[in-house]
Amino acid sequence: MTDNNEVLLRVENLKMHFPIFRGIVFQKQVGAVHAVDGISFDVKRGETLGLVGESGCGKSTTGRAILQLYKPTGGKVFFKDKELTTLKRDEMRAVRREMQMIFQDPYASLNPRMTVGEIAGEPLIVHSAASPKEIQERVEQLLELVGLNPRFANRYPHEFSGGQRQRIGIARALALQPSFIVCDEPISALDVSIQAQVVNLLDELQDKFSLTYLFIAHDLSMVRHISKRVAVMYLGVIVELADRESLYLEPFHPYTQALLSAVPIPDPFAEVNRTRVILEGDVPSPVNPPSGCRFRTRCPIADKVCAESRPEFREVKPGHFVACHKV
């Protein structure tokens, strides 16, 4: 991995609220799901930023809002020197060559009516990047690159296993030679034995093409393996962001501590002695999130301050950011 400090993607105070409507004919907005509520981070060229959190905390929404698949409610997304949220459709189309996505569900993310070759070659057609013959050659290269037999090109997705399908999805994402890829839980739908293969493939491709990943996952050990830095999300906000080692060895935020204590240790003796921080209650509704600190309703150390003001996202150690009043 190259170790430069050029920021490729910067997210500033990104907000994504989904309105809730009521009424059949005359609809009015009665509230909003605060899926992502003001998050900021940056991703440096060539690195992998892991984004972890439990289901429904807004990780995937963050990824999609960055790619402008959803129109963000507020905030800014800078990619290279372009601000994406204000781009027009055509301008955004051009930027899409540079940023791609790998999807979670390898069954739902491939059009069952298109052959593998058509799927992997579609980005080239959409951007009229090559002639039909070149596309065919490029598709063969791509399939080989992701470890599939190029002769599979005129087969349909339903003839492949989950891991192979995920490779097809990766080939599609690579077709336009992007510099940034959002990996939206690319391995969580796969068998454990296949997960490692796909992660290693992503690793290899990153080295080969100096790719930058935003790696969304809920599996902490997998994120630890692939990421350089890790951000922890809870209910639409980032609670902690740090280098991998720093975060895993010395988590500051009580939520991160609870999460890490829940990771099983593949050693029966150590596993017995593992102390777990058990969180009580459920994640509050993102429609009506708690005041102040989002985590205070389940936090073991919360007090009055936490209900009054939203904790600032501050740097407690170089490169280690935490949003907690108690740190």
Place this chain on the structure above:
Amino acid sequence: MANTNEVEPKSVGARDTLLTQKRESLGQDAFRRLMRNHAAVVGGVIIIILILLALLAPWIAIKPFSEQVLVDQNKVPKWLVSVFPSLEPYAVYSNDYPLGADYVGRDLFSRIIYGSRVSLTVALIGPLISIIIGVIYGSISGYFGGWVDNIMMRIVDVLYAFPSLLFIILLMAFFRSPISDIQPGTFAYSIKELDESLGGMFFIFIGIGLTAWETMARLTRGQVISIREKEFVEAARTIGASNARIMFRHILPNIVGPLVVAETLAIPGYISTEAFLSFIGLGVNPPTPSWGSMIADGAKAIRTYPNQAIFPALALAITMFAFNFLGDGLRDALDPRLRGTQ
């Protein structure tokens, strides 16, 4: 000649041929499954025969459909008496008419053959109208969603509640009434002329078109919405595909199956609507034969000459069964959950 077929390209090893062989497309796969469904094949064959009958009617029918031989009124062929013994006291035999003659001495067989033209035209026009209007309307509504969807679907709701049958009856009462005084050169007159030139089928098209597309629009909308949320559509957005490309390459190919099935299963409905309108005397203009109007004629003498109502009714029933069987077979063949299974 037979020997040349046996010269095959040299085998390259089982594994290799498996990989390089031309894959069968999903359409071929569905066709293969359809062919294994005997009821559907029978239905399909009957429909093909019907289409041939309708196209070749002038050569198959033994008499012109409107030729009246008044001396042959209600004549029956000999074999019919063994099927309908109740005919015996009234029967005047004549083997010139395979299924008998009607109350003005027209050949029933020829009229049934010609009657298939009306039913099949309706079976063609009905889906055409509902697919053209319904699918376009439903796709726009489902794809764009939000207030566009809301307004478009409320319009459909209103039209759905519209008493279209009553409307058709009113239209016909207005345009076809012998005492209505429509001046030549007006718009109403040209509609009247159009209706007459189509043998009275124009208003049947209107009647079917008014109601058929709404169901189709709703179905299409629902299907589009369910596909629109799939990840592969999102993937297409991520690579920068245009709305048109997403619609035509990603969404429509995935919903075409349910739409075809729904439309095939709706055809018997169109046919029976036409038969019903003709039965109550609001369908095709006499002497154009339609199974519905023939049943109506035959019903008046059903106790004495049951053949005059039963044969057109049988033709109608067989046609509707055939379309239903084919529709059922298509549904099974195109159901994605069954794809790839034996």
